[in-house]
Amino acid sequence: AQKVTxxxxxxSVVEKEDVTLDCVYETRDTTYYLFWYKQPPSGELxxxxxxxxxxxxxxxSGRYSWNFQKSTSSFNFTIxxxxxxxxAVYFCALxxxxxxxxxxxxxxxxxxxxxxx
Amino acid sequence: xxxxTQTPRYLIKTRGQQVTLSCSPISGHRSVSWYQQTPxxxxxxxxEYFSETQRNKGNFPGRFSGRQFSNSxxxxxxxxxELGDSALYLCxxxxxxxxxxxxxxxxxxxxxxx
Numbered sequence: 001a002q003k004v005t006x007x008x009x010x011x012s013v014v015e016k017e018d019v020t021l022d023c024v025y026e027t028r029d030t031t032y033y034l035f036w037y038k039q040p041p042s043g044e045l046x047x048x049x050x051x052x053x054x055x056x057x058x059x060x061s062g063r064y065s066w067n068f069q070k071s072t073s074s075f076n077f078t079i080x081x082x083x084x085x086x087x088a089v090y091f092c093a094l095x096x097x098x099x100x101x102x103x104x105x106x107x108x109x110x111x112x113x114x115x116x117x
Numbered sequence: 118x119x120x121x122t123q124t125p126r127y128l129i130k131t132r133g134q135q136v137t138l139s140c141s142p143i144s145g146h147r148s149v150s151w152y153q154q155t156p157x158x159x160x161x162x163x164x165e166y167f168s169e170t171q172r173n174k175g176n177f178p179g180r181f182s183g184r185q186f187s188n189s190x191x192x193x194x195x196x197x198x199e200l201g202d203s204a205l206y207l208c209x210x211x212x213x214x215x216x217x218x219x220x221x222x223x224x225x226x227x228x229x230x231x
Contacts, residue, residue: 044225
């Protein structure tokens with residue numbers, strides 16, 4: 001069975017601080033996809049990034065960066081110079097490729113990020 | 118490009134009633150998935166429809182059902198509502214092919230069962 005663990009329930013930072021959200025996953029699949037989603041108070045889940053299990057190249061996109069390490073089954077997400085608008089719940093998710101699509105996701109419990117002035 | 122649209126945004130129902138939720142996917146997306154979000158269980162996959170056929174199903178009782186129309190719009194139905202069905206129901210769409218395209222979610226329908 002697949003499992004995603006986000007050990008950090010809630011993080012509070014002051015604006016402009018860097019913050020890293022942790023994600024650890026478990027799967028027996030050799031091919032899988034990992035995702036990060038953001039859920040602002042409006043409720044919708046906003047797609048941030050997708051990584052497949054063969055692509056361990058880390059990426060930086062503006063203030064966001066991701067660190068994918070298969071050896072430790074981790075897929076961490078960092079926000080540099082956080083802003084109040086980054087306040088949201090962040091979810092890490094793992095896809096079950098055995099179903100043939102990435103529509104069946106296993107989500108972590110989420111990390112609530114609070115950025116204050 | 119319009120996003121995923123879910124209606125209604127809020128619903129209040131009584132135990133034993135049934136409810137139908139609606140989802141219009143992003144234009145061109147053929148897969149629609151439904152998720153339930155509760156404080157206790159988190160985000161859980163309900164089912165996925167692709168080309169009017171249920172392609173995947175989560176571990177929910179038969180009271181939860183859905184369908185997809187030829188224009189890819191989808192409806193989800195919950196019969197004989199229970200208090201525990203109170204949740205945010207999220208619909209997501211994707212191209213749905215074999216490319217494992219990411220899901221794009223709607224704002225959800227918040228269902229309260231009293």
